[in-house]
Amino acid sequence: MITYLLRRAAFLVVSLLLACVVLFLLLRLLPGDPANALLSVGATPEQIEAARHRIGSDRPLPEQFATWLGQMAGLDLGESFVSTLPVGPEIASRLAVTVPLTLLSFALAVAVAVPVGFVAAHRADTWYGALLSGLSQLGIAVPAFWVGMLLITVFALRLRVLPAGGFPRDDWADPVAALTSLTLPVVTVALVMSASLIRYVRSATLDVLGSDYLRTFRALGSSFAGAMWRHGLRNAAVPVVSILGIELATTFLGAVVVESVFVLPGLGGMLVKGIAQHDYPVIQGILFVSTFAVLLIGFAADLVQRLIDPRLRGSVAGGKR
Amino acid sequence: MKRTTTSLIGAALVAALALAGCGSGSGGSAAPAGSASAAPAGAFDPGATIEIGSLYEPQNLDNTGGGGQGVTEAFNGNVYEGLFRLTDEGKVENLLAETHKVSSDGRTYTFTLRDGVTFHSGDPLTAADVKYSIEKVLAKDSQSARKSSLSVVKSVETPDDRTVVVKLSDKSISFVYNLSYVWVINDTAKDLAKSEDGTGPYKLGEWKRGATLSLVPFDGYWGTPPTNKGVVFHYFTSATALNNALLTNAVDVVTSEQSPDALEQFKNNPAYKVNDGHSTTKLLLAFNDRVKPFDNKLVRKAVSSAIDNRKLLDSIWGGYGTLIGSMVPPTDPWYEDLTGVNPYDVELAKKQLAEAGLAGGFEFTLDTPNYDPHPTVATFVKSELAKIGVNVTINVITADEWYTKVFKNRDFTATLQEHVNDRDVVWYGNPDFYWGYDNPEVTKLVAEAERSDTAEQQAELLKKANRQIAEDAASDWLYLYPQIVVASSELSGYPVNGLNSQFYAYGIKKG
Numbered sequence: 001m002i003t004y005l006l007r008r009a010a011f012l013v014v015s016l017l018l019a020c021v022v023l024f025l026l027l028r029l030l031p032g033d034p035a036n037a038l039l040s041v042g043a044t045p046e047q048i049e050a051a052r053h054r055i056g057s058d059r060p061l062p063e064q065f066a067t068w069l070g071q072m073a074g075l076d077l078g079e080s081f082v083s084t085l086p087v088g089p090e091i092a093s094r095l096a097v098t099v100p101l102t103l104l105s106f107a108l109a110v111a112v113a114v115p116v117g118f119v120a121a122h123r124a125d126t127w128y129g130a131l132l133s134g135l136s137q138l139g140i141a142v143p144a145f146w147v148g149m150l151l152i153t154v155f156a157l158r159l160r161v162l163p164a165g166g167f168p169r170d171d172w173a174d175p176v177a178a179l180t181s182l183t184l185p186v187v188t189v190a191l192v193m194s195a196s197l198i199r200y201v202r203s204a205t206l207d208v209l210g211s212d213y214l215r216t217f218r219a220l221g222s223s224f225a226g227a228m229w230r231h232g233l234r235n236a237a238v239p240v241v242s243i244l245g246i247e248l249a250t251t252f253l254g255a256v257v258v259e260s261v262f263v264l265p266g267l268g269g270m271l272v273k274g275i276a277q278h279d280y281p282v283i284q285g286i287l288f289v290s291t292f293a294v295l296l297i298g299f300a301a302d303l304v305q306r307l308i309d310p311r312l313r314g315s316v317a318g319g320k321r
Numbered sequence: 322m323k324r325t326t327t328s329l330i331g332a333a334l335v336a337a338l339a340l341a342g343c344g345s346g347s348g349g350s351a352a353p354a355g356s357a358s359a360a361p362a363g364a365f366d367p368g369a370t371i372e373i374g375s376l377y378e379p380q381n382l383d384n385t386g387g388g389g390q391g392v393t394e395a396f397n398g399n400v401y402e403g404l405f406r407l408t409d410e411g412k413v414e415n416l417l418a419e420t421h422k423v424s425s426d427g428r429t430y431t432f433t434l435r436d437g438v439t440f441h442s443g444d445p446l447t448a449a450d451v452k453y454s455i456e457k458v459l460a461k462d463s464q465s466a467r468k469s470s471l472s473v474v475k476s477v478e479t480p481d482d483r484t485v486v487v488k489l490s491d492k493s494i495s496f497v498y499n500l501s502y503v504w505v506i507n508d509t510a511k512d513l514a515k516s517e518d519g520t521g522p523y524k525l526g527e528w529k530r531g532a533t534l535s536l537v538p539f540d541g542y543w544g545t546p547p548t549n550k551g552v553v554f555h556y557f558t559s560a561t562a563l564n565n566a567l568l569t570n571a572v573d574v575v576t577s578e579q580s581p582d583a584l585e586q587f588k589n590n591p592a593y594k595v596n597d598g599h600s601t602t603k604l605l606l607a608f609n610d611r612v613k614p615f616d617n618k619l620v621r622k623a624v625s626s627a628i629d630n631r632k633l634l635d636s637i638w639g640g641y642g643t644l645i646g647s648m649v650p651p652t653d654p655w656y657e658d659l660t661g662v663n664p665y666d667v668e669l670a671k672k673q674l675a676e677a678g679l680a681g682g683f684e685f686t687l688d689t690p691n692y693d694p695h696p697t698v699a700t701f702v703k704s705e706l707a708k709i710g711v712n713v714t715i716n717v718i719t720a721d722e723w724y725t726k727v728f729k730n731r732d733f734t735a736t737l738q739e740h741v742n743d744r745d746v747v748w749y750g751n752p753d754f755y756w757g758y759d760n761p762e763v764t765k766l767v768a769e770a771e772r773s774d775t776a777e778q779q780a781e782l783l784k785k786a787n788r789q790i791a792e793d794a795a796s797d798w799l800y801l802y803p804q805i806v807v808a809s810s811e812l813s814g815y816p817v818n819g820l821n822s823q824f825y826a827y828g829i830k831k832g
Binding site for chain 2: 033046047048051054082083084085090093094149152156157160163164165166167169260261262263265266270272273276277278
């Protein structure tokens with residue numbers, strides 16, 4: 001297990017470095033000069049040159065890359081071309097919205113998907129089992145922004161019980177206000193996310209329900225609940241956990257849509273603006289943090305899977321054969 | 322240029338179609354410009370905080386460091402003041418300058434500063450601060466859009482604490498007007514990208530990036546204190562979200578409505594007031610006057626006459642907005658209605674094309690910025706020009722590509738672009754500008770106008786220049802954007818024209 005952990009950590013660091021190189025180069029392949037985004041009609045050639053010089057886009061690529069890596073080594077994400085403000089603190093303040101949004105949505109989605117998925121599988125032959133399964137299929141087809149707009153129309157514009165968007169100016173100083181602002185966004189993300197999760201839970205449960213070991217265990221006199229508890233749950237959890245990891249990462253990255261619908265000052269809005277303005281330090285900073293988060297989630301998912309399933313502990317990546 | 326209209330293109334198309342069905346003249350219930358500035362009969366609540374909704378968040382807080390339209394909106398006149406102020410009606414009046422004298426050769430300006438003015442940090446205002454502020458705009462690394470119009474400044478001297486003497490390299494009648502954009506900043510202030518030290522009625526409360534910016538009254542203000550307890554700008558990236566905020570009372574006023582299809586829900590609701598003011602944003606079909614076929618005046622005139630601007634404006638803004646037929650909006654002192662110079666007349670257009678030897682029509686590529694309203698407008702232009710046998714290829718580009726391809730490299734035949742500033746007809750006097758209009762007479766008129774002795778003389782000369790560019794169809798001025806401020810009917814005293822994106826908040830009253 002220790003060897004595995006070390007190997008997995010080394011893999012994480014190498015992936016992160018590779019990701020840095022790729023995202024740095026990809027950004028530079030985009031057409032256009034960031035200096036353009038800084039100026040307006042009427043700018044003189046001298047102003048454009050001065051802007052290029054200030055942000056360093058007139059220097060050779062390897063030099064720009066080295067500068068960036070140097071900063072990163074000192075845990076400094078650099079300064080925005082456009083605002084000239086440091087990128088790190090702004091990302092941190094945006095995470096205060098995006099991280100709770102992601103985690104709360106995730107928790108709600110799991111809380112909904114696991115029982116619903118189980119019932120949909122266990123009672124697959126009843127009308128409500130079929131209905132649940134059908135609804136989840138429908139849910140996958142519905143885009144998040146549409147759900148968001150629908151919820152705004154009903155709960156904010158018609159019923160006036162929840163805000164249409166925004167986040168308290170003092171962030172989490174008033175947790176109730178902050179949670180109120182996050183209610184509709186969280187429900188939106190959770191609804192869309194749980195739709196696909198239900199499908200996975202349902203099919204994993206169906207696999208377990210049809211398995212030989214469960215039948216054997218029942219034949220040996222165990223109750224259905226006991227059999228599910230001791231063997232079914234563990235077995236069904238393995239594929240679901242790996243999907244959960246992917247879903248969590250997708251939610252984190254996909255929060256941009258919901259943040260935009262609900263006017264939340266999260267990471268997504270910052271990224272979209274950064275891209276529109278060719279603000280490389282902002283884009284690089286956010287993508288670095290996101291990549292790190294996604295790799296970390298993958299790491300955690302792998303780890304949890306190994307804790308659940310002893311068979312995996314001796315497998316390929318574990319090294320002990 | 323810096324306007325980022327982010328509503329979805331698809332939504333705009335749907336809106337345009339829907340509004341086209343409604344026809345024109347639907348702006349009837351809108352209040353006339355200027356009416357909201359009048360004080361209401363009733364009392365107001367001096368303890369109210371005004372919540373302002375806007376689509377234009379500052380990039381940073383330094384207007385010579387790329388702060389953009391957003392920082393002008395939030396700070397101009399509210400946090401920072403200039404020697405002069407441009408009122409909502411377009412007049413220039415004294416602000417931090419108490420008096421000013423111009424030498425007989427028009428090249429030396431002597432300003433006497435108002436006494437008893439202090440910065441938010443507590444420092445008193447001195448001539449050195451003014452010198453610092455003017456030089457900041459002219460500095461090598463300045464990103465100010467106004468840098469070129471102030472390049473006439475040769476030196477700034479400060480004989481005493483209340484006197485500033487500016488020497489110009491040439492006469493410049495617009496100098497005083499241009500100073501209304503130069504914010505007077507404390508010369509010891511630091512970190513101007515994220516903090517401020519101005520003399521205005523408000524100081525910065527807190528700027529929460531991506532969300533809000535609050536202003537609180539400055540107790541040591543030299544003039545009339547604000548009629549409210551502060552303002553909070555709430556920033557939105559979509560017009561729909563902004564309208565939702567207004568509908569749910571999360572904001573009291575929207576500085577500039579960019580979603581005409583949403584106006585219906587406010588127009589017929591007594592809880593809101595829709596103000597139809599004048600903007601300074603002109604939508605141009607800019608020809609490259611250097612290259613064939615648009616180096617021929619007749620071809621430009623033919624294209625201008627072939628496009629029904631009224632129909633275009635109605636389909637996009639449903640009765641709001643104005644046709645001006647030139648580069649000069651009604652708030653500029655040299656405005657004249659020139660819509661008759663190149664009237665909508667398809668037969669005339671055909672005749673002009675034939676005269677130009679292009680009776681069979683021609684083809685050209687229209688470089689179209691990918692944000693609203695340009696793609697919709699491009700489609701309209703294409704279908705209008707098909708009527709005179711001109712085939713348009715629409716080439717959609719990003720704002721950034723526009724800057725490189727069109728503005729810098731002049732690698733285009735024709736393009737669509739919005740020009741936001743007031744008094745920018747003078748660009749036609751610069752043969753090096755991107756559209757390549759080169760009429761020595763206009764160049765001379767613009768230069769002479771700048772050297773005028775009186776504002777009347779200046780206005781007369783620029784009127785002449787404007788008539789000439791219209792005669793030459795230097796560009797096709799499709800329409801002037803409306804400036805629509807939607808507010809809760811509890812609110813009064815807000816600016817309705819928003820010239821150059823400024824939004825004076827100190828006179829806003831609630832209740």
